[in-house]
Amino acid sequence: MKKPVMYLSSSLFGKLLPRSKRYLSTKEAIERRSHLFNLEKKRQLENVGRIEKIEVNYKGVPKDCTLVMNRNISTPYDCAKHLTQWHTESSVLALLDGTIHWDMHRPLTENCTLELQNFTVSDPHQVNKAFWRSCSLVLGACATVAFKDTVAVKLHSFPGPDIRSGSFIYDIDLPSLPDWKPTQQELHTLSAEYVMLSRKALPIERLEVSEELALEMFVENEHKTKQIPSIARSNANGKVTLYKVDKYVDISKGPMISHTAQIGKVSVTSVHQLVGTPESDVNQLYRFQGVALPTGVVLNHFAYSILIERAKKLNPARSPINPFGEPSHTTHKENIAATA
Amino acid sequence: MNQAEVTKLVSKLRIKIPPKHRKMSSPEGPEGRMNKLRKTVTGLFKYERIELNHNRADEARQYAERLIAEAINHGDCHKPTMEMADYWLLEKELVHKLFKVLVPRYENSNTAYTRMLRAPRPEYSYNTEKTVLELRGNPYPPLHNKQANNRQLLQNILLDAAKYEYRQTKYAEMAENIGKNEQEKPSV
């Protein structure tokens, strides 16, 4: 697949790049973050120590049953593997004790009852939210991979999922591209990149890390570095929740869907420029927008074209650098990031 | 043109009835056909959900529907109906099931008593359509998950929001037009 052609002369690149002491290219940063994520995950697994058993009461088709699983190791996904392949493929979220929505790849901590939810449950509100959130997450990963090495891509944040707005979004800082308007070809390429990523059927892994480690992982991304302390403070245990798709790590509160193959029809529809207020530290951001449907949903092409047309308009979600056009407010900004 | 028979009264079936019966090849001729169908009807009443070839399922379904309709119409004190049930149900405990379980179940229903769904065909098989035939209200989990009308589904939320937005823009346009007309009128 052809990558977007975004040439910039090296001299210009050098001038526009913000001066930072430790310079990492986007690719290197991704590798490093992924490596740190894996190390931390391994460490946390080793820390579990003696394996204790918990009883998970599964409720649903084909029949209710009790599974004996490992505390802090087994995930709802492992439980689904004991049932059928259909369960592993179609389950989006786990519902613990009828109240808590739990990621499919998050280890279980206690005895509980387990229900697996897919997109067609009778009340799919939380499932839809998780889907929309995951779409934003994958959009960030997709934008990171789509640009050439010469273009610095700094993910800023994405707001909480609002399906009625018609599009999922990710606000991204492209410091080396001050005035970029994507052509139709480039949007197609972005969509293709998205589809390629979703077809890989990669699991969306979850990890809770300490604030220091999170800062270390996002050291080259000044936006995330600023958001991390407030996110850690808003969490009860002072930790930061990270999600990893393929090798792209991002911060989000979750929960997320089980794997990327659950994203079916998808298109990246538009990229809008957000201009900041004079006081804000970022001059401008690009708002990437897209629309997606879960796998297995059959929608008439005309109806889908309506959704695409609507998703092309600028999403009315609050701009992190210019909320309501008022002077930027630091607490506001942190809150947005924290809800993501 | 022939005349309709008037000695018997039947209630209308709620399923599609083909104009002619199927012959169902059998060396015993029409009697063999009936015996085949009796086996299927008995199986359906016994297990409440069976998987079989489409032709036979569709044919047996009509007889099962008729049998239930007769049982509902005449009850268990009607001798001809009892004989009919005795003929069609090869296992005699199913006669009790028909009158004591199925009749109360379907007495007030407004739909067909059975449901027929297409089943997946095994990959390397004869070119026969497989079908699942079941009695409605059976204790098994449902086979289909038709929830296209659930407004909470993601696609429905998206389409509803798009519809709402479209209407809002139209209302705004109308309001503008009204304002314009009022402005024009005094000038004229």
Added chain:
Amino acid sequence: MSLAIRKCSSDLLSITKWVVRREYRLLSTLPENIEPANTDVDEKAPRTGRRPRLQNPVLEYRHIYPEFLPDPNPKWRNSLREKLERADMLKRRAKIDIPEFYVGSILAVTVSDPHAQGKTNRFVGICIDRKGCGLRAQFILRNVVDHQGVEVRYDLYDPIIQSIQVLRLEKRLDDELFYLRDALPEYSTFPFDMDPEVLPDGTPVPINDVQVKLKPRPWLERWERQELKGVSNIEEHLKEKDRKRRELRKEPWEKYDLMKQYRRTIPIEEQSEIWGEVYNQLQQMHVSRRKVARKRVLATPKPQLG
């Protein structure tokens, strides 16, 4: 003549016929007593715990006016044509009195005939068959005239028919009486000057359980295979070969073929619609004709006195 004897037939009747008779008691009082019949059904309902279904009294019209029901073959169904035909039939029935009659009843039919003396032709005979639906409904009358069997087929709604008179209203044990063609001639001989027999109001239609004697073979049809009730001496004329073949040809499963029955009948729901459409007019005609008939009965004695 054995036909002249009319016995009380309660002993020989099968269960089904008994049911039919009961229906007729209800039927003959139909015009006045529809509502009482209905309440009677409602009283029964809680006792049995079953929903009363086929108790719509209007449905009993199917025996009196079978030609109002369309052909059940879906190939020939056309709701618009059927409706138009019903309207035409009612128009014709408003012109002449087409009385209630059954296979086995003795009828006198007067038709216009340009070649006959007095331009009319009257024929008396026993109805041996009644078939067809809509405007094509027809019946066959049979009689023996001068030792020669005569059969005339009339269309029920034929415009040349001037009057149809029922001389004796009764039924036989079979639905078709074609076997009279092979029976001894006395069974189908009726005098042309027969007087009409009037049944008192409210009596059920009697069933004549006479069993005819067949002539020796050859026959027109294989009567032995048709399970006829109205023939007494069929076994006398059979050879061993015929009996064997009759056994081979039997289809005992046919009466259990629920779908065969279904494809031959018009379901209750459709019938209710049809009868609901024609009920009022048929009812009015019936009542007005009865009034006229009563007056005539009262009026006839007077000239004799004078």
